[in-house]
Amino acid sequence: MEGRPLRGPTYSGVWSPDAIEAIQEKAELGRYQIRGQATKRRDLPSFDDLVFVPAGLSRMPLEGYRERCDTRIVIGEGRVKRPLVLDRPIMIAGMSFGALSVNAKRALGRAATKCGISTCTGDGGMHPEERKNSAKLVYQYLPSRYGLTPYDMRKADMIEVVCGQGAKPGTGGVLLGTKVSAEVARMRDLPEGVDQRTPSRHPDWMGADDLPVKIQQIREAVDYEIPVSVKVGASRIADDIKLIARAGVDAIVFDGMEGGTAASPTIQLDHAGIPTIAAIAEAAESLRDMGLKEDIKLIVGGGIRDGADAAKCIALGADVVYIGTAALIALGCHRPIHVEDYHRLGTTPYECQHCHTGLCPVGITTQYPKLIERLDPDEGAERVANFLNAMTMEIQLFARACGKNRVHDLDGNDMKALTIEASMMTGVPMVGLNGRVPKWRTY
Amino acid sequence: MSAKEKIALDCDKLGIHEINLAIRKAATDGIKTVEILHPMARHNLGVAITDPIHLVYKGDVGYYAVSLSDQVTAEIHGSAGWGIGDNLIRGEVIVHGNAATAAAPSLRGGTVVVKGSVGPRSAIGLKSGQLVVGGGAGYMTGFFMQKGRLIICGDTGDAIGDSMYQGAIYVGGTIGSIGSGCRYADIDAAERDELYATLDKYQIKAPKAFRKVESDHSLWHFDKKEFEVWKDVL
Numbered sequence: 001m002e003g004r005p006l007r008g009p010t011y012s013g014v015w016s017p018d019a020i021e022a023i024q025e026k027a028e029l030g031r032y033q034i035r036g037q038a039t040k041r042r043d044l045p046s047f048d049d050l051v052f053v054p055a056g057l058s059r060m061p062l063e064g065y066r067e068r069c070d071t072r073i074v075i076g077e078g079r080v081k082r083p084l085v086l087d088r089p090i091m092i093a094g095m096s097f098g099a100l101s102v103n104a105k106r107a108l109g110r111a112a113t114k115c116g117i118s119t120c121t122g123d124g125g126m127h128p129e130e131r132k133n134s135a136k137l138v139y140q141y142l143p144s145r146y147g148l149t150p151y152d153m154r155k156a157d158m159i160e161v162v163c164g165q166g167a168k169p170g171t172g173g174v175l176l177g178t179k180v181s182a183e184v185a186r187m188r189d190l191p192e193g194v195d196q197r198t199p200s201r202h203p204d205w206m207g208a209d210d211l212p213v214k215i216q217q218i219r220e221a222v223d224y225e226i227p228v229s230v231k232v233g234a235s236r237i238a239d240d241i242k243l244i245a246r247a248g249v250d251a252i253v254f255d256g257m258e259g260g261t262a263a264s265p266t267i268q269l270d271h272a273g274i275p276t277i278a279a280i281a282e283a284a285e286s287l288r289d290m291g292l293k294e295d296i297k298l299i300v301g302g303g304i305r306d307g308a309d310a311a312k313c314i315a316l317g318a319d320v321v322y323i324g325t326a327a328l329i330a331l332g333c334h335r336p337i338h339v340e341d342y343h344r345l346g347t348t349p350y351e352c353q354h355c356h357t358g359l360c361p362v363g364i365t366t367q368y369p370k371l372i373e374r375l376d377p378d379e380g381a382e383r384v385a386n387f388l389n390a391m392t393m394e395i396q397l398f399a400r401a402c403g404k405n406r407v408h409d410l411d412g413n414d415m416k417a418l419t420i421e422a423s424m425m426t427g428v429p430m431v432g433l434n435g436r437v438p439k440w441r442t443y
Numbered sequence: 444m445s446a447k448e449k450i451a452l453d454c455d456k457l458g459i460h461e462i463n464l465a466i467r468k469a470a471t472d473g474i475k476t477v478e479i480l481h482p483m484a485r486h487n488l489g490v491a492i493t494d495p496i497h498l499v500y501k502g503d504v505g506y507y508a509v510s511l512s513d514q515v516t517a518e519i520h521g522s523a524g525w526g527i528g529d530n531l532i533r534g535e536v537i538v539h540g541n542a543a544t545a546a547a548p549s550l551r552g553g554t555v556v557v558k559g560s561v562g563p564r565s566a567i568g569l570k571s572g573q574l575v576v577g578g579g580a581g582y583m584t585g586f587f588m589q590k591g592r593l594i595i596c597g598d599t600g601d602a603i604g605d606s607m608y609q610g611a612i613y614v615g616g617t618i619g620s621i622g623s624g625c626r627y628a629d630i631d632a633a634e635r636d637e638l639y640a641t642l643d644k645y646q647i648k649a650p651k652a653f654r655k656v657e658s659d660h661s662l663w664h665f666d667k668k669e670f671e672v673w674k675d676v677l
Contacts, residue, residue: 031665145549145568148530150491150511177664189551189570189589190608195665197606199587203548203567204507204526213486217507217529220463221491 022266033266034174036355036365038167038258038303038325044275046258047309049422050415051431054401062400069396070406073319075158075297076227076250083250084136084158084227087116088392089314089407093255093301093324094140094160094231096122098175098184099262099355100328101372102129104364107331107380109133114381115388118157123173123198125187126152133377140231141218143172144198146188150221158251159218161230163202166259166302169233169273173198174263178358181367208243215247229253229299234279235272241286251297252287253322254279258303260325262365263356276302277316278425284317293317307394314395315410316426323391330387331380332362338374451478459487470494482508484524489517509536525562528555531572537645544581547574550591556645563600566593569610577647583622585612585656594638596650604656611657613638615650624662628655 011017018040025033055061062069076083092112097105099122110133112119118136121127125147131137139156141148153159164170175184175196185192205214211230218228227250232240234256244252256276261269280300287293300313301322310321325333336349341361345354355365363375399407402414416431417423423430450469452462462479466489469477476497482488486505489498495514503521510529515536519527522540526548534553538546541559548565550572557574563581566574566588573592582600585593588607598616605622613630621627630638630653642649 034665145530145570148549149532149551150493150513150530153491153511174665191663194608194663197662197665199568203564203587204529204545206544210506210525213506216459217487217490217510220460220487221511223464223491224460 034176034263034356035266035269035353036260036262036264037353038260039269040353041270044258045277045419045422045425046275046303047277047305047312049419050277050312050417050426050428052308052311052315052398052402052414053416054398054414055403059403061403062405064397064400067400068405069399070408071392071396073297073408075229075299075320079250079295080227081223081225082157084118084138085116086118086136086320088388089318089320089395090115090117090310090388090391091138091299091320091322092117092119092327093260093322094120094122094138094162095262095324095328096124096175097127097130097187098122098124098179098367099365101360101363101366101375102127103372103375103377103380104328104331105130106133106377107375107384108327109137110377110381111327111384111388112136114385115392117388120160121156123162123175124184126155127187131155138229142198143200143202144188145203146198153218153221154223154225156222156226158227158229159222160253161202161214161218161228161249163230164200164233164235165231165261166233166255166257166273166276167261168264168268169235169257170200171265171268172200174265174356176263176356176358179262179365179367184367208247211243211247215249227251229297231255233257233259233272234274234276234283234302237274237279238282238286241283242290245287245290245292245296249296251299251319252283253299253301254283255300255322256280256302259301260328261355276300276304277312277422280313280316280318281426287317307391307396308398310391311395311398311407311410312415314407315412315414316428319408326387326391327384328364330384331364332375332383333360333364335362337362448474449476449478450474451480453480454483454485454488455481459485462488463490463492466492466496466498467494470496482521486524489515503540509534522559523557527557528553531555541578546576547572550574556647558645558647560597561595566591569593573641575641575645575647577645579616582619585610586622588612594641594653596642596647604658606662607656607658608663609658611655613653613655615653618654618656621656624658624660625656626659628657630655 071088113135119134120138136157138158142162177193177195229251230244231253257273297319299320300318338361360366417428478499482502484503484505489509492512498517500519505524507526509517513532515534517536519538523542528536531553532551536555538557542557542561544562546561546565547555549568552572558577560578565584569588569591576595579597580595580599583602585604588610593612596615601619602622604625
């Protein structure tokens with residue numbers, strides 16, 4: 001239009017560059033797209049929709065650096081012989097050797113050990129280097145059963161029975177052939193270089209009625225020494241939580257649809273599962289309904305970036321948060337080094353989601369020796385430990401500001417919701433209503 | 444056999460955990476045989492037994508008998524529930540009756556023999572070792588098989604060997620259908636001799652002939668424009 005100021009390209013709302021690129025790529029490949037990391041959606045309800053309402057005069061805050069604020073949490077206390085004691089309410093989420101390099105595993109293990117928390121094997125078995133470097137290690141028991149032995153189960157500090165994950169609930173795993181190195185193939189009993197797919201269900205049990213029998217088998221295998229948890233991707237979470245709790249576990253793990261992955265169908269990342277904040281509220285309510293909220297610990301992951309997100313999870317009912325992607329970013333993921341290698345992948349630092357290719361420029365999600373060498377496990381461990389320390393201080397900051405001397409005393413009354421949707425999903429009061437009850441509260 | 448070489452555990456008098464602890468203790472004490480009386484299809488009888496011992500189950504067992512175990516031999520004088528021999532590393536389990544769904548799942552080694560028939564999805568995710576079946580097998584038996592050997596003397600259901608990576612399936616009866624990513628293969632004389640020797644060892648009546656099913660490798664790489672192959676498997 002004459003006289004109208006010049007502006008940038010005007011993309012269609014429907015046929016956005018991403019939508020066009022996706023169609024063109026599928027037309028080229030003849031299959032769905034696969035990528036790593038997490039959903040690209042920006043319209044999900046998020047932790048940013050909640051804010052803390054710290055103490056003023058109606059409640060007194062704790063002194064920031066002087067008064068104690070306890071962060072310790074114990075899983076399986078009074079239930080097993082050797083409960084899992086975590087110095088902070090944070091665990092490193094399951095990420096397999098195969099998805100990650102051995103140096104990434106070493107670094108995460110050392111960082112977790114420094115901080116008194118656990119790391120987790122992920123799929124593919126227990127790598128000896130991971131066990132050696134992790135004082136507390138959760139062993140995942142998955143549908144694939146790769147590398148599973150009773151000997152490794154007994155070396156673990158908790159067994160996590162995986163029935164799904166937030167990034168791709170309802171589907172099995174994918175590890176493309178570029179990451180199935182000779183060592184990965186040996187540990188998984190697979191041909192080297194094969195595009196590995198894993199089943200979406202366990203091979204030897206089916207559904208909630210069988211789960212208690214499977215849990216009993218695992219408890220027998222570890223002689224009731226260590227806790228047992230079950231993990232699902234957040235989807236039909238309220239019912240799933242009740243069925244898992246009924247099976248007699250010590251902890252329940254889930255991650256929302258923001259949860260990370262090393263490789264997943266892109267369409268699954270963006271269109272399956274429910275957001276983490278919605279899932280926590282449902283899950284905590286299910287456990288409260290059953291009178292088991294104190295007995296069974298709730299471990300929550302999916303898009304947790306910092307201490308604020310973690311504190312909000314706890315206030316909504318989580319006991320521990322799982323961090324995966326955030327730990328990898330602390331380790332060096334997206335770091336603007338070896339930028340030319342990001343460019344070779346057709347991406348840049350800060351937007352890279354190419355974990356699935358096995359060509360990680362910073363040596364984290366790769367099995368190529370020359371790339372693995374780029375990650376110094378000690379330097380990486382220090383970075384991750386620094387991040388964990390910062391995150392812990394942030395959680396304590398909110399707890400103290402709300403007048404709590406235990407981070408686990410944070411609850412829904414310490415927050416307000418900025419959006420009606422977040423308020424409805426979580427039960428956290430809407431800002432600006434000052435206690436007035438909107439009609440929908442009675443729904 | 445002296446009393447020290449053999450003990451009996453009565454499931455009517457002991458709990459599951461007590462039975463498993465007693466078997467493990469017997470194995471470490473060097474007792475050669477444990478008889479398990481009145482199993483009455485109870486679950487998890489014989490879990491994580493990792494020292495050499497011989498188990499004799501005097502009746503039907505439930506889910507996961509002789510599971511997550513190593514260096515164990517066992518005979519079950521009855522039928523078995525789901526997941527018999529689950530994740531066996533080394534050893535031998537002989538079921539004189541039938542076995543339910545997912546017999547011998549994810550074996551890492553050793554042999555599971557079922558004189559009768561097995562349910563669907565048996566030998567699922569087999570990583571090594573072998574399952575030998577005197578009767579027939581249900582649908583999707585050999586699903587996601589990775590290595591090892593599966594011998595079925597009778598008929599099978601559909602989708603046998605679906606998505607298998609490696610290993611070999613031998614069927615003596617009628618095959619309902621083979622699964623995605625599978626093909627029929629020839630059996631050479633040495634293989635045939637070994638099959639019949641195995642059946643002879645376990646006193647299973649051998650069929651006149653076998654058909655062999657193996658992976659055609661078409662599902663090894665997810666970079667092919669073969670919709671007809673992939674539509675059913677992912």
